[in-house]
Amino acid sequence: MLEQLMGLIQDHSQDAIVNNPAIPNQHNNDAMQTILSSVTGGLQSQAQSGNISGLMGLLSGSSGTGSGLMNNPIVGGIAQNAIQSMMEKFGLSNNAASNVIAQVLPGVLTSVISKTSNPNDSSMDFGSIMGSLLGGQQARQTQQQGGFDFNQIGYAMADGKLDMNDVMRIGGSLLGGGGAGNSGGGLGGLLGGLFGK
Structure with missing residues (x-):
């Protein structure tokens, strides 16, 4: 799951990270890794705390997609963690870090939802995601x-x-x-x- 998730983050980071002068090019990969850690950490804490219904609602798309995803409490927690990490690691202002996350996170999660809710796409599914989050x-x-x-x-x-x-x-x-x-x-x-x- 981590490889696919990182691929999606790379796909959605061109403008927000790679072309962003606030993040020096040598830190591009670290910035993407920071977002990856925030996403996996946030989802994992929800799974381990037993919020299976919340995760299923999020990953099935019933919580909405695109920018509407940012209203989901799970996504909000992931975003806050990612913003904080970006500020601490790269010296970004709250506004600059928030803009990066707002550009990357909805697209990444919408792609994950699209893959997991499509029975014909086997690249990501609920079983593999839950297995990764709960530990194989x-x-x-x-x-x-x-x-x-x-x-x-x-x-x-x-x-x-x-x-x-x-x-x-x-x-x-x-x-x-x-x-x-x-x-x-x-x-x-x-x-x-x-x-x-």
Whole structure:
């Protein structure tokens, strides 16, 4: 995931970083790495704190795309962290750092959303992102114990809502493998995470 994310940041940084006289050319890559760290750190803290529903809402596009993304609280936290880091590392003013982040972050996240919510694009998907955020081993154990696939949840929420049909479809796959006794906790934990409980 990190390589793809860095590629997207490079794609969206030409004007904001590479052509920006406030950031000397020798610091271009460091500036992009700073944004990468802020994005991955922000998403990872949300995943590890259990805000699966918030992440799924963001990554499925139900929170909006483009500049509207900046109103999402997860994105707002990532942006604040990135702005602070840019100010500290490169001596930018708050205004200059904010402009860089406002030019790069919405485009990067819109591209991520486009890839993750498209079942025909396998370059990035919910499963690989959640696996990276939760740590591969933990995500594999969760998937083995509960039998669910994060991609199912993401695609179910791609229309901006999680309705009863989506829950039944996801629940059916959860209970289908290994018996209800083994999977009930996984289903309860998953639904609790989705609905913020």
